[in-house]
Amino acid sequence: MYRGRFAPSPTGPLHFGSLVAAVASYLEAKIHHGEWLLRIEDLDQPRTMPGAAESILRTLEAWGFEWDGPVVYQSRRQDLYAAALSGLQESGLVYACGCTRKEIADSAIHGIEGAIYPGTCRNGLPSGKSARAWRVRTENRIIGFDDAIQGYIAQNLELDIGDFVLKRADGLYAYQLAVVVDDAEQGITDIVRGADLLDSTPRQIYLQSLMGFPAIRYAHIPIVTNQQGEKLSKQTLAKTLDDRYPQTQLWLALDYLGQSPPAELMNASIGTLWQWMLTHWKLENIPHIRHAKIQPEPSLS
Numbered sequence: 001m002y003r004g005r006f007a008p009s010p011t012g013p014l015h016f017g018s019l020v021a022a023v024a025s026y027l028e029a030k031i032h033h034g035e036w037l038l039r040i041e042d043l044d045q046p047r048t049m050p051g052a053a054e055s056i057l058r059t060l061e062a063w064g065f066e067w068d069g070p071v072v073y074q075s076r077r078q079d080l081y082a083a084a085l086s087g088l089q090e091s092g093l094v095y096a097c098g099c100t101r102k103e104i105a106d107s108a109i110h111g112i113e114g115a116i117y118p119g120t121c122r123n124g125l126p127s128g129k130s131a132r133a134w135r136v137r138t139e140n141r142i143i144g145f146d147d148a149i150q151g152y153i154a155q156n157l158e159l160d161i162g163d164f165v166l167k168r169a170d171g172l173y174a175y176q177l178a179v180v181v182d183d184a185e186q187g188i189t190d191i192v193r194g195a196d197l198l199d200s201t202p203r204q205i206y207l208q209s210l211m212g213f214p215a216i217r218y219a220h221i222p223i224v225t226n227q228q229g230e231k232l233s234k235q236t237l238a239k240t241l242d243d244r245y246p247q248t249q250l251w252l253a254l255d256y257l258g259q260s261p262p263a264e265l266m267n268a269s270i271g272t273l274w275q276w277m278l279t280h281w282k283l284e285n286i287p288h289i290r291h292a293k294i295q296p297e298p299s300l301s
């Protein structure tokens with residue numbers, strides 16, 4: 001049984017970059033006769049835009065996506081994350097950290113994603129410090145996996161990333177913990193998502209192993225960038241998808257994903273386009289690269 005998912009963050013309406021991820025994960029699920037679940041990753045409430053989740057659902061519906069089961073909202077699942085963290089606390093796999101951002105920056109060396117935590121609180125909070133965040137102990141060993149698009153990816157978490165945060169100083173559960181708990185709880189077998197999360201995957205695999213969750217297969221599609229090479233996002237002023245022209249946008253998403261849709265399908269009905277997609281979709285045609293520029297396209301209104 002194949003079960004995939006699409007998990008957008010409601011920081012703004014859907015843009016072309018998120019559409020590409022939705023298309024790829026959806027078609028993979030469909031050609032495997034699997035299910036496709038929808039999860040709104042709204043854990044970071046300060047970054048959540050009011051109305052964005054509803055707008056994302058409306059757009060997906062307008063484009064002909066059909067999801068299985070109820071939509072899940074991370075903001076309503078705090079109890080699950082709390083239970084997962086307390087399990088890790090009981091096993092001694094996590095520890096309280098009292099360091100401020102500045103203290104870490106002063107003594108850290110740099111890894112793949114910025115400062116590597118120097119381990120100050122690993123053996124207990126120094127006197128006078130109180131717990132701010134919770135970190136998981138990393139290990140000095142290679143964690144590798146075969147990505148269906150990007151090939152073999154490996155990291156040594158202790159040397160490349162360092163002990164990472166599962167519960168933040170502001171009280172929020174970290175993305176890495178929430179996503180692992182949700183994927184396991186929802187029975188996800190396969191994840192197709194943007195390659196901006198490729199470097200997070202070894203951390204997620206490590207957490208899965210600590211919590212005894214089953215392994216997941218991964219495929220990371222190239223991230224869509226603008227002509228300046230920046231990832232499409234609200235910050236880089238990515239254009240909102242226009243619900244009036246779903247077939248054009250879907251055609252462009254297929255083209256971006258290396259599927260070579262016939263030109264005449266750009267003006268076909270959305271039903272005809274879906275039919276073509278479901279019979280011609282091939283994951284192996286996706287370019288084996290981490291990011292690619294979106295073509296300047298007048299019809300991308």
Ligand SMILES: [Zn+2]
Binds near residue numbers: 096
């Ligand atoms: Zn610390």
